[in-house]
Amino acid sequence: LFFGMTVYLAIALGGSLGAVSRYWVSSKTYLWVGTEFPYGTLMVNVSGSLVMGFLAIVLSEKIELPEEVKFALLVGFLGSYTTFSTFALDALQAIQNGALLKVAVYILISVFGSLLGVWMGYLGARLLMR
Numbered sequence: 001l002f003f004g005m006t007v008y009l010a011i012a013l014g015g016s017l018g019a020v021s022r023y024w025v026s027s028k029t030y031l032w033v034g035t036e037f038p039y040g041t042l043m044v045n046v047s048g049s050l051v052m053g054f055l056a057i058v059l060s061e062k063i064e065l066p067e068e069v070k071f072a073l074l075v076g077f078l079g080s081y082t083t084f085s086t087f088a089l090d091a092l093q094a095i096q097n098g099a100l101l102k103v104a105v106y107i108l109i110s111v112f113g114s115l116l117g118v119w120m121g122y123l124g125a126r127l128l129m130r
Contacts, residue, residue: 006068007067009068010072010076011079014075014080015076016080017076017077019081022082025040025044025047026041026043029043029044044081044082044084045084048081049084051085052078052088053085053089053092055078059073
């Protein structure tokens, strides 16, 4: 297989494992602490962000791995486990680069834009299902 194809396969494998892991962690969290608050999603987002931050440093500064493995872990696994981890890493890097206004706008648009997007999708689906 040529390089590009192996990267896509690595991402697909990591992604499938990340999606299953997201479901498992979220489900177990709700069983343990209840469903009165989105604890499962919160657990996935915070744990995924923690792992993303850790691996971003370790894989760039300490451990040399093939690109396919890095893509499988960061883009595939963590990308499907939680996209919030990628958002958090992007925001942290912007803060470290001193782009405070840019990161504030990014955070506000990401959070409120996503909420607006979910709401618009919800309303659109409700209108179509009448």
